Amino acid sequence: LTMKLRLSLIVASLGAVSAFAFNGKSNAVKTFRGTTTAPAVSLMKADGRRGLSLNSDFTSSTTALAASATASSDAISTRGGGALGGIDVPLMLYFLFWYVGNYYYNITNKLALKAAGGSAGFPMTISALQLAVGSIYGIFLWLAPDARAKPKVTLDDIVKMLPVAFCFMGAHSASVFALSAGAVSFGQIVKAAEPAFAAVLSQFVYNKPVSKAKWMCLPIIIGGVILASVKELDFAMSALVSACIANLFAAFKGNENKKLMDTDGFKDRVGSVGNQFALTTIMGFLMSIPLVLATEGKKLGQFVDIFKTNPVISSNLIASGLWFYGYNELATLTLKKTGAVTQSVANTAKRVIVIVGVAIVLGESLDPMKLLGCGIGIGGVLLYSVIDTLVAKKVEA
DSSP, X not given: OOHHHHHHHHHHHHHHHHHHHSOTTSTHHHHHTTOOOOOOOOXXXXXXXXXXXXXXXXXXXXXXXXXXXXXXXXXXXXXXXXXXXXXXXXXXXXXXXXXXXXXXXXXXXXXHHHHTTGGGXXXXXXXXXXXXXXXXXXXXXXXXXXXXXXXXXXXXXXXXXXXXXXXXXXXXXXXXXXXXXXXXXXXXXXXXXXXXXXXXXXXXXXOOOOOHHHHHHHHHHHHHHHHHTGGXXXXXXXXXXXXXHHHHHHHHHHXXXXXXXXXXXXXXXXXXXXXXXXXXXXXXXXXXXXXXXHHXXXXXXXXXXXHHHOHHHHHHHHHHHHHHXXXXXXXXHHHTTSOHHHHHHHHHHHHHHHHHHHHHXXXXXXXXXXXXXXXXXXXXXXXXXXXXXXXHHHHHO
């Protein structure tokens, strides 16, 4: 990928996230239409050749893209083109930008962790600060004119959100530690088992049966990811354990999130899925503070020093926080139209893309085995998506 293409993807992704964050019928469409855009962030590698910076026109660029995307969305709705040939276009866009955001998050997150000393450095501090960055962005959307309406949640709503926020924090912290302790590919391989966790919980804990046909698709998806990463293995017991813990938290979070969104009156009070995720991020950040103090509290002074003096850490930490917030908000939006297991399966396909994408960025070879695994994994996701319909048609015939 060329640098221009990378920057275009970054701007498009953040713009799409902002588009979903802003009110669809606000005056922002008229106010910001025609505003010029500029790259919001760029990557900084350890060699310092390519720096990541937050452009001063970040707000105006993303708002302009928000206006454009909102206008396009309105046009689709007006023309009845929301589903072309049975395809849910908005949902496909959610998945697209979710994948792109996760791709860049993994790169910037790994660069920040590596520069800070890996698992022996400050993984919990970095994970907490990523949530802090997302919290600030969410609050900004509430305060900015013509942006996102503030939620009107009650204390009871906040209490009901606690399980989601705790699982969200746990999954994020464990994932960051796993990626600090081992290679990105190894972490993705272990986390590929997330659909199995989600399926078991949906079936036996939340009483939401998963069809036998979909159960049979899970080994195909997981096997494809493993095959794509077979030559990338960098085993570390701490990475294995923490990634499994992240899987468990993520599976619980998906089911609890879906249940929360189905609570009577909650959607009206929270205002939007974006508001719910912003609240979850803020609560997750507050919950992560005790974890940081317990694990890395004695050396926070050292982190402050390297954060001030090492731009690789500071710039990639901020960027990873923005990417993390953006792609996760889109993942939350997909839950509005899908179930927790479907989201987990999509996560697996996303990991195939992340593994290959990271290999491209780092100049690693894409051998036939890896490409074959990617094809099997993505094919398995497609099969999972249509298998119930195919089986139903066969039964009817």
